[in-house]
Amino acid sequence: AQTVTQSQPEMSVQEAETVTLSCTYDTSESNYYLFWYKQPPSRQMILVIRQEAYKQQNATENRFSVNFQKAAKSFSLKISDSQLGDTAMYFCAFTAPQGGSEKLVFGKGMKLTVNP
Amino acid sequence: DVKVTQSSRYLVKRTGEKVFLECVQDMDHENMFWYRQDPGLGLRLIYFSYDVKMKEKGDIPEGYSVSREKKERFSLILESASTNQTSMYLCASSLPARRTVNTGELFFGEGSRLTVL
Numbered sequence: 001a002q003t004v005t006q007s008q009p010e011m012s013v014q015e016a017e018t019v020t021l022s023c024t025y026d027t028s029e030s031n032y033y034l035f036w037y038k039q040p041p042s043r044q045m046i047l048v049i050r051q052e053a054y055k056q057q058n059a060t061e062n063r064f065s066v067n068f069q070k071a072a073k074s075f076s077l078k079i080s081d082s083q084l085g086d087t088a089m090y091f092c093a094f095t096a097p098q099g100g101s102e103k104l105v106f107g108k109g110m111k112l113t114v115n116p
Numbered sequence: 117d118v119k120v121t122q123s124s125r126y127l128v129k130r131t132g133e134k135v136f137l138e139c140v141q142d143m144d145h146e147n148m149f150w151y152r153q154d155p156g157l158g159l160r161l162i163y164f165s166y167d168v169k170m171k172e173k174g175d176i177p178e179g180y181s182v183s184r185e186k187k188e189r190f191s192l193i194l195e196s197a198s199t200n201q202t203s204m205y206l207c208a209s210s211l212p213a214r215r216t217v218n219t220g221e222l223f224f225g226e227g228s229r230l231t232v233l
Contacts, residue, residue: 095220
């Protein structure tokens with residue numbers, strides 16, 4: 001079974017700083033996808049960034065980038081120039097559609113607070 | 117924009133009551149999901165549906181059932197609510213891998229916070 005582990009339950013950072021959120025996963029699948037989702041307070045969960053396992057290049061989306069280490073099964077999210085609007089729960093997630101099911105497995109989440 | 121609408125943001129029910137949580141999406145997605153979110157436990161999958169009348173158990177299906185009679189609607193049913201089902205329930209939808217390059221991108225509703233007394 002696939003598992004996703006987020007070991008840091010909570011972090012805080014000052015506005016404009018850079019912060020890195022860690023995530024590890026375990027799978028026996030060779031082709032899979034990894035995600036970071038963001039859940040702002042009292043708002044809907046949204047996708048932040050997505051990485052295909054077969055791509056060596058790390059995904060980037062504006063201020064958000066990932067460090068994907070396939071051999072180590074590590075998938076960290078770096079947020080540059082943190083903004084107050086980045087305050088949210090962040091969830092790491094995994095799916096391996098070729099394994100037969102397209103469901104996503106989520107980590108336990110991490111609460112990020114960006115302070116002014 | 118994809119819209120996933122959950123019928124109730126907040127519900128308060130009594131132990132033993134039958135509870136229906138409704139979810140509707142407007143983007144013709146085949147996949148629909150019900151997750152439960154609890155502090156410190158993250159999101160846990162209750163049930164997953166990949167087409168009308170098709171369903172698959174998730175990690176915590178006990179005490180729940182689902183219905184998918186129409187493509188756009190996925191209902192979660194608590195046959196006899198218990199206090200340990202007090203939680204936030206999140207519905208999500210997605211396109212199947214064969215229909216998208218964005219495999220795994222889920223679109224979520226705002227959530228239904230259920231309290232069972």
